[in-house]
Each structure stands twice: as C-alpha cells, then as structure tokens.
Amino acid sequence: xxxxxxxxxxxxxxxxxxxxxxxxxxxxxxxxxxxxxxxxxxxxxxxxxxxxxxxxxxxxxxxxxxxxxxxxxxxxxxxxxxxxxxxxxxxxxxxxxxxxxxxxxxxxxxxxxxxxxxxxxxxxxxxxxxxxxxxxxxxxxxxxxxxxxxxxxxxxxxxxxxxxxxxxxxxxxxxxxxxxxxxxxxxxxxxxxxxxxxxxxxxxxxxxxxxxxxxxxxxxxxxxxxxxxxxxxxxxxxxxxxxxxxxxxxxxxxxxxxxxxxxxxxxxxxxxxxxxxxxxxxxxxxxxxxxxxxxxxxxxxxxxxxxxxxxxxxxxxxxxxxxxxxxxxxxxxxxxxxxxxxxxxxxxxxxxxxxxxxxxxxxxxxxxxxxxxxxxxxxxxxxxxxxxxxxxxxxxxxxxxxxxxxxxxxxxxxxxxxxxxxxxxxxxxxxxxxxxxxxxxxxxxxxxxxxxxxxxxxxxxxxxxxxxxxxxxxxxxxxxxxxxxxxxxxxxxxxxx
Amino acid sequence: xxxxxxxxxxxxxxxxxxxxxxxxxxxxxxxxxxxxxxxxxxxxxxxxxxxxxxxxxxxxxxxxxxxxxxxxxxxxxxxxxxxxxxxxxxxxxxxxxxxx
Numbered sequence: 001x002x003x004x005x006x007x008x009x010x011x012x013x014x015x016x017x018x019x020x021x022x023x024x025x026x027x028x029x030x031x032x033x034x035x036x037x038x039x040x041x042x043x044x045x046x047x048x049x050x051x052x053x054x055x056x057x058x059x060x061x062x063x064x065x066x067x068x069x070x071x072x073x074x075x076x077x078x079x080x081x082x083x084x085x086x087x088x089x090x091x092x093x094x095x096x097x098x099x100x101x102x103x104x105x106x107x108x109x110x111x112x113x114x115x116x117x118x119x120x121x122x123x124x125x126x127x128x129x130x131x132x133x134x135x136x137x138x139x140x141x142x143x144x145x146x147x148x149x150x151x152x153x154x155x156x157x158x159x160x161x162x163x164x165x166x167x168x169x170x171x172x173x174x175x176x177x178x179x180x181x182x183x184x185x186x187x188x189x190x191x192x193x194x195x196x197x198x199x200x201x202x203x204x205x206x207x208x209x210x211x212x213x214x215x216x217x218x219x220x221x222x223x224x225x226x227x228x229x230x231x232x233x234x235x236x237x238x239x240x241x242x243x244x245x246x247x248x249x250x251x252x253x254x255x256x257x258x259x260x261x262x263x264x265x266x267x268x269x270x271x272x273x274x275x276x277x278x279x280x281x282x283x284x285x286x287x288x289x290x291x292x293x294x295x296x297x298x299x300x301x302x303x304x305x306x307x308x309x310x311x312x313x314x315x316x317x318x319x320x321x322x323x324x325x326x327x328x329x330x331x332x333x334x335x336x337x338x339x340x341x342x343x344x345x346x347x348x349x350x351x352x353x354x355x356x357x358x359x360x361x362x363x364x365x366x367x368x369x370x371x372x373x374x375x376x377x378x379x380x381x382x383x384x385x386x387x388x389x390x391x392x393x394x395x396x397x398x399x400x401x402x403x404x405x406x407x408x409x410x411x412x413x414x415x416x417x418x419x420x421x422x423x424x425x426x427x428x429x430x431x432x433x434x435x436x437x438x439x440x441x442x443x444x445x446x447x448x449x450x451x452x453x454x455x456x457x458x459x460x461x462x463x464x465x466x467x468x469x470x471x472x473x474x475x476x477x478x479x480x481x482x483x484x485x486x487x488x489x490x491x492x493x494x495x496x497x
Numbered sequence: 498x499x500x501x502x503x504x505x506x507x508x509x510x511x512x513x514x515x516x517x518x519x520x521x522x523x524x525x526x527x528x529x530x531x532x533x534x535x536x537x538x539x540x541x542x543x544x545x546x547x548x549x550x551x552x553x554x555x556x557x558x559x560x561x562x563x564x565x566x567x568x569x570x571x572x573x574x575x576x577x578x579x580x581x582x583x584x585x586x587x588x589x590x591x592x593x594x595x596x597x
Contacts, residue, residue, distance in 0.1 A: 334578035349515035380548035440552020
C-alpha cells in the first residue's frame with residue numbers, strides 16, 4: 001500500500017531512501033501523521049518537532065540526490081528526553097527542567113543526524129531515568145501498545161513503546177540498570193545496552209555516571225546494529241569513552257549462530273519472582289539457539305543475587321551527586337524563597353518527583369560520614385565480585401542467555417508505592433538486567449514470545465566487554481528463525497495496525 | 498540498621514531538599530524498608546576485595562592545553578532563571594540577621 005512505511009525496518013528505509021525509491025520527506029510525513037493519530041492513547045511523545053523533522057528530511061533528500069551515502073538515510077528516530085537537543089526543549093521527564101532549551105546537541109544525537117537520521121522529537125521517560133514503568137514521568141505515564149492498561153517498562157518507556165507502535169523506526173534510550181532492555185522486553189522490541197564507554201555520553205543528562213550507557217532500540221537486531229555503527233566510537237568530549245575500533249555490527253548480524261557457546265546461569269531460572277510462562281518461553285528460545293547450532297553450557301554467577309542491593313546503593317549515591325546541579329541557578333526551575341540556601345531547597349522540593357527525592361536521600365545517606373564504609377564502599381566491593389563472576393563465566397562461553405524481565409508488562413499502578421505500599425516492588429523488575437550494568441557489559445533484549453498470547457517477553461543476551469558483535473549476531477540469527485518481531489500491536493484508534 | 502526521622506532531616510539538609518513533616522515520616526518508613534533490604538550485603542565476604550569504581554579501566558586522558566570551541570556567555574546564560582549582565586543572579590548568600 002503506498003505510504004505504508006511505519007513498519008518498515010530502519011534498514012529497509014535507509015536502503016529505499018538511499019536508492020531514491022522513497023523520499024525522506026514522505027517517510028517523515030507518514031510517521032508524523034501516524035504519531036498524530038496513534039499517540040493520544042499511548043503518551044510516548046513529550047514533543048514532536050514537525051518543522052525540524054521535515055527540514056532535516058529535505059536536507060537528507062538533497063544529500064542523497066547529490067550522491068552522498070548516508071547509512072541511516074531518512075530513518076525516523078525518536079530520542080529519550082534525556083538527550084540534549086539544540087533548540088529543542090529537553091526535560092529528562094522532570095518538572096525541574098520544564099522549558100529548558102539546550103544550547104547544543106550531544107554527540108550521539110549529532111552522530112545520528114550526520115548519518116542521515118531524521119529526528120521526530122522527544123520521548124517520554126521516568127524522571128531522570130529513575131524507574132521501571134515510566135510512571136515516574138512528571139508528564140504522565142506511557143501506555144503499553146500491546147495493552148494500554150499496562151506499563152511499557154522503563155525508564156526508556158516512550159522509546160520502546162514508540163518503536164513497537166510504529167511511530168518511529170529507531171529510538172535512543174539510556175540504560176543504567178536495565179532501562180533499555182526491560183522496556184524493550186515489555187514492548188516486544190530489540191534494545192541493546194552497549195559496553196560501558198562504547199557510546200559517548202556527552203550531552204546525555206547524567207543519572208549514575210559509572211553505570212549509564214546509551215543505546216538504540218529497534219524492531220530488529222539488524223536495525224540496532226546499523227544504529228550502533230553510527231553511534232559507537234571514541235569521543236574526546238566523554239572522558240569514559242573507549243578508544244577502540246568499531247566493528248561492522250551489521251556484518252556480524254549475517255553470520256550464523258552455529259558454533260557459538262551460550263552460557264546459561266541456572267540460578268536465574270530459580271528466582272522467586274520469575275513468571276512460569278516467561279521462564280518457559282526463555283528456555284524455549286535457548287532451545288531454538290541450540291537447534292541453530294549453538295552449544296549451551298551451564299555457568300554460575302553466584303554473586304549476581306547481590307546485584308539489586310549493590311545497585312540500589314551505588315546508583316542513588318551517584319545520582320545524589322549528579323543531581324546536585326539542579327539548584328535553580330543556571331537553568332530550569334527556580335522557586336524564590338529567602339536566601340540562597342532556602343532557594344535551593346525550595347526549588348528542589350518543588351522540582352523533583354517522589355522517586356527522585358527518595359533516591360537522592362538514599363544516596364546522600366549512603367555517602368554520609370559514618371555510613372560510607374558500611375554502604376557505599378561495601379557495595380563497590382561486592383560489585384567487584386559480580387564482575388569477577390562474569391570474567392570467569394566468559395572463559396567458558398561467548399554469550400550468556402537469561403530472561404530480561406521476570407514478568408511481562410503489569411497493570412499501571414500495580415507496583416508503584418502508592419499502588420502497593422512496597423518501595424521494593426518496582427526495583428525487583430530489574431533483577432536480571434542490573435548485574436550487566438554493574439559489570440559494564442553489553443546486553444540486549446530480543447522478543448521471544450508472548451505471555452497469554454498477547455504480552456511480549458524478551459530473551460536477554462549478555463556479552464563480554466566490547467562483545468556487541470556476538471550479542472547482535474545471536475539475536476539476529478534468532479530473529480531469522482522466529483517471527484515474534486513481525487507481529488505488531490493493534491492500532492490504538494481501531495482498525496488494522 | 499534503621500533510619501530515624503532525625504537522620505532523615507539531617508540527610509535532607511545535606512541533600513538540599515525541603516521536606517514537610519509528612520514527607521519526613523514517609524521517607525523514614527520507605528528508606529528504612531529499602532536499607533533493610535540492603536543489609537544482606539553485610540553478610541558477603543569482601544575481605545581483600547578492592548572496591549570497583551568504574552566498569553572499565555580508566556586512565557585519565559589528557560588533552561592539549563588549548564582553548565577549544567566554547568558556548569559563549571550569551572548561550573550559556575540563555576537558560577538562566579535570572580541573570581545580571583554576564584552573570585547568573587542568585588539571592589543573597591548570607592541572611593542579614595546580624596544587622597539588628
């Protein structure tokens with residue numbers, strides 16, 4: 001059908017626009033129209049930059065006509081609102097940054113633009129990337145396209161839901177404890193968190209600096225590989241950026257899975273919170289990899305069970321420091337109140353939501369004199385043990401396969417403190433994703449089935465440092481052999497998707 | 498280890514957060530529950546383990562000591578809630594309570 005571009009892959013769009021079979025402008029227009037029609041019921045977009053997107057698309061069409069090769073020519077992209085964008089409001093999902101117009105583009109955004117991507121706008125998220133359901137956004141929740149009464153996961157909830165609903169072909173998210181992989185799993189898309197330092201964090205609003213990493217979400221592993229080729233690589237503007245060559249991830253995606261060793265930590269399947277259907281689907285996916293010629297090897301990650309406690313000390317400690325900069329002086333909200341100290345406190349009290357305040361308090365407490373050794377320092381030592389487990393495991397395997405999330409998408413309100421009274425219920429959604437961040441490894445989620453035939457489930461694949469190529473290769477091989485990713489949620493306004 | 502309302506107030510002061518009495522009560526309860534779950538780390542044997550501060554080994558990279566592209570004062574000040582000329586303007590730092 002002419003104009004039906006919304007479930008084309010990024011690879012297909014780039015090929016068609018690069019070959020002038022489609023124009024970047026018509027792809028952008030089709031997606032903008034679809035956002036206008038579908039997003040009212042989903043809440044993925046905090047702002048759509050129609051004029052900017054069309055101007056970019058026109059520039060891409062001109063460049064293609066000149067003969068430029070653009071790897072992401074005309075690919076419509078959405079950005080988590082944690083990425084600063086020159087001239088386009090950026091809020092991090094927080095009231096404290098409402099109305100802030102950044103004066104520059106971050107490196108990841110600049111690299112996407114340079115590769116020919118067309119940025120459609122900014123996507124909803126948990127405030128400052130703190131959350132697992134997108135319910136901590138100051139601008140309202142995102143609804144899961146597969147069932148709008150359910151959460152999309154978080155914190156990159158808008159990024160995952162927009163890709164799942166065909167509102168953009170690719171999106172950017174960030175992952176500090178699972179914030180790309182977990183919503184990818186709950187929305188039935190692919191999301192990869194690269195090795196710590198693989199993608200520059202320049203121009204990404206910081207949450208926990210020893211854990212944060214940028215990555216793409218798409219409907220296929222090949223699309224994520226294409227995006228990662230554009231994003232990865234050394235950046236002098238990020239001191240933690242790794243100076244290592246960027247492999248051809250798209251080539252890796254075309255290599256067979258045969259002969260790779262897939263490590264399976266049996267203990268992950270015995271966790272109390274694991275839904276039986278999720279466990280069975282993930283085991284079936286591992287069986288599928290075996291049938292494709294991979295060799296399954298049992299591995300042990302004995303300290304992984306301490307990941308949650310370790311993470312919820314380290315991440316809040318780092319966030320309490322990073323978020324000190326929101327004080328009403330240089331940008332964002334200011335609540336006038338007496339002297340300077342009172343102004344700080346009043347501004348932060350009014351600007352931050354409850355979960356952000358909780359984590360700032362937790363982190364400040366864990367760093368206090370008298371508590372530092374017992375909490376923060378001890379957590380950093382346990383972190384070293386978790387990393388050591390992975391180093392040993394990767395001597396025996398090339399990738400590790402686990403569930404991404406212990407459960408499929410839950411009902412809005414079901415796990416919030418207001419909804420269930422337990423501040424830990426939401427944190428438990430991250431049990432399988434966190435250890436990867438603590439160890440700094442690449443991790444990916446790929447759709448591997450549906451609970452009750454309707455709610456997506458993700459298989460998580462982890463690799464050793466800079467092992468993105470094999471992680472993408474396994475995911476792409478799995479997608480060639482399965483069709484989960486070819487199913488799409490129904491339109492939110494009735495009729496066929 | 499439990500956290501007391503007084504510790505919550507001191508921590509809030511350090512974190513530059515104004516909390517209402519109701520928030521202090523709620524925060525005491527919630528942080529207590531979270532810190533309780535962290536207690537498990539006390540049982541992990543970390544004897545002789547060096548703390549891990551970053552996921553990858555970092556050698557602090559140095560750059561040439563030359564001025565690169567800068568935002569410039571106007572653009573840097575464009576988002577300021579209040580400015581005065583080329584400066585961010587803030588309320589007085591020390592209250593004038595000693596004058597009286």
